[in-house]
Structure formats: structure tokens, C-alpha cells
Amino acid sequence: MEKELDKVVEEIMSTPNVSGCLVADHQGLCLAAKGTAHVDSAGIVVAISEQACKIQPNLKPPTVCLETDKKQCLIQRHGTITGAIIKQKS
Amino acid sequence: MQSDDEDTSLHSCFDSLKTAVMGCCYSICHKDTDPQENTVNERTHLLEVTEQQQETPVPAASASTPPRKPDEQSALNRILHETATNVIDVGALGPYALEAGAYSERVRVYSARVAGLGAAGAAAPRLLADLPHAERAALLAKPPLGAGDKDLITNAVKKAAAAISELRVEHHEDLVVPFRVP
Numbered sequence: 001m002e003k004e005l006d007k008v009v010e011e012i013m014s015t016p017n018v019s020g021c022l023v024a025d026h027q028g029l030c031l032a033a034k035g036t037a038h039v040d041s042a043g044i045v046v047a048i049s050e051q052a053c054k055i056q057p058n059l060k061p062p063t064v065c066l067e068t069d070k071k072q073c074l075i076q077r078h079g080t081i082t083g084a085i086i087k088q089k090s
Numbered sequence: 091m092q093s094d095d096e097d098t099s100l101h102s103c104f105d106s107l108k109t110a111v112m113g114c115c116y117s118i119c120h121k122d123t124d125p126q127e128n129t130v131n132e133r134t135h136l137l138e139v140t141e142q143q144q145e146t147p148v149p150a151a152s153a154s155t156p157p158r159k160p161d162e163q164s165a166l167n168r169i170l171h172e173t174a175t176n177v178i179d180v181g182a183l184g185p186y187a188l189e190a191g192a193y194s195e196r197v198r199v200y201s202a203r204v205a206g207l208g209a210a211g212a213a214a215p216r217l218l219a220d221l222p223h224a225e226r227a228a229l230l231a232k233p234p235l236g237a238g239d240k241d242l243i244t245n246a247v248k249k250a251a252a253a254i255s256e257l258r259v260e261h262h263e264d265l266v267v268p269f270r271v272p
Binding site: 002007009012082 | 234235239240242243244246247248249250251253254256257258259260
């Protein structure tokens with residue numbers, strides 16, 4: 001049933017420097033989470049992407065990048081689906 | 091002639107009385123007509139009038155009136171004195187004075203309150219702190235996001251959305267299961 005989604009997640013995780021991946025629906029329900037991405041962060045990730053869409057309504061879709069010294073969290077929304085990728089800084 | 095003289099003296103006396111009570115509140119009670127002088131009743135003074143204020147109008151009255159018979163003069167002076175006693179000169183009472191003890195107590199209470207407010211305001215948590223201008227400018231001047239990262243997240247989300255859109259419930263067995271009901 002969710003094999004296709006699992007395959008996509010595995011593919012993303014196999015990308016170099018990627019340590020975590022999360023997919024959630026528009027209500028903040030976590031559909032898939034792997035690696036360092038925690039299931040509980042799905043709601044926050046969706047909320048951040050919603051706010052970004054409000055700030056930049058002409059940019060479709062806006063990409064949010066949260067940075068720390070070593071890590072990077074990329075958040076983007078596509079339709080009702082929001083994805084987040086956590087990767088080491090290259 | 092004698093009556094005219096008395097009339098003029100009474101007129102001058104009333105003029106002095108009007109000068110004495112002008113601009114002040116007064117009551118019309120007389121001590122000699124009040125048998126219960128020392129008891130508290132509706133005619134008792136609310137504010138204590140000092141001796142200096144009581145005697146202030148007397149010299150002016152005696153200066154303005156010519157010398158009269160001793161009994162008449164003393165009677166006029168007595169009336170003046172009683173009127174002045176009944177006058178409460180609000181303006182001469184001075185500003186509202188706070189006692190030193192109460193003053194220091196209020197200073198202590200207000201200082202404690204202000205200090206408490208300052209401590210509560212400073213204790214508010216700050217999740218976001220302002221960076222110095224130079225550091226902020228350097229951060230904002232950096233390139234926003236690499237094209238590789240952008241492609242990575244865009245492709246990943248697109249693939250995930252496509253995979254989820256193809257999510258279907260697979261039918262494996264009957265939804266209604268008979269429980270061998272006869």
C-alpha cells in the first residue's frame with residue numbers, strides 16, 4: 001500500500017549528506033519519517049511551510065532552510081504534501 | 091444724637107465683621123447662647139482653629155474703630171472675637187502635610203512594587219535575540235540556498251506527493267466476516 005512512498009523515502013535517504021527525511025500531509029499528520037527527522041516535528045514543519053507560503057504567495061513553492069552550524073533543514077510544500085530533509089552541511 | 095453715634099459705631103463694627111469673614115466659611119453659632127459648649131453636637135467645630143488665627147482679625151477691627159465706651163468696646167471686641175473663633179480660614183491651614191513616618195512607609199512600598207515589576211519584566215524569556223549589525227549583515231549577504239539543495243528538496247517532495255497520490259487501500263479479504271452465526 002505505502003511501498004511507493006517507502007521507496008521514495010529510501011531514495012532520499014540514500015542521497016549524500018542526508019540524515020533525515022519527513023513527509024506530512026496538510027494537517028500535520030506524519031506520513032513517513034526516517035533517520036534524524038522525528039515524527040513529532042511533522043506539525044511544526046507543516047506550520048512553517050504554511051507561513052512561508054503566506055509570506056511569499058508568488059513563489060510556488062517557497063523553500064524554507066533552517067540552518068545550524070552543522071546541519072540544514074530544508075522544508076518545501078507541494079500541493080497538500082509537505083516534505084522536510086535534514087542534511088549535514090557540505 | 092446718642093443714637094446716631096451708636097448707629098455709626100455699629101455700622102463700622104459690621105463693616106469690620108464683613109472684612110473678617112470675607113472669603114472664609116463661618117458658622118453662626120455663639121458660645122453664650124450654646125449651653126452645651128464642651129459636648130460634641132452638630133455645632134461642634136470639625137477643625138481646630140489655632141490661637142493665632144483667632145486673634146488675627148482683632149487688631150484690624152480695633153484699629154478701624156474709634157475709641158468708645160469701655161463696655162461697648164469690649165462688647166464689640168467680644169463679638170469680633172467670637173466671630174473670628176467661628177471662622178475657619180481654609181487658606182491659612184496650609185497644604186496637606188504627610189507625616190514623616192507615613193511618607194517613608196509609602197516610599198518603601200512603592201519602591202518595592204517598582205522593583206518587583208522590573209524583576210518580572212527582566213525575567214521574561216527571550217527565544218529570539220538580536221544579532222549585532224555586522225553579523226546580521228554578513229549573514230544576510232550570504233547566498234540564499236544552493237541550487238543542488240533546492241533541486242534535492244523539490245524533487246523529493248514531488249516524488250513523495252506523487253507516491254502519496256497513488257496510495258490506495260489494497261483489498262485482500264472480505265470486510266464482513268461471518269462469525270458462524272446460525
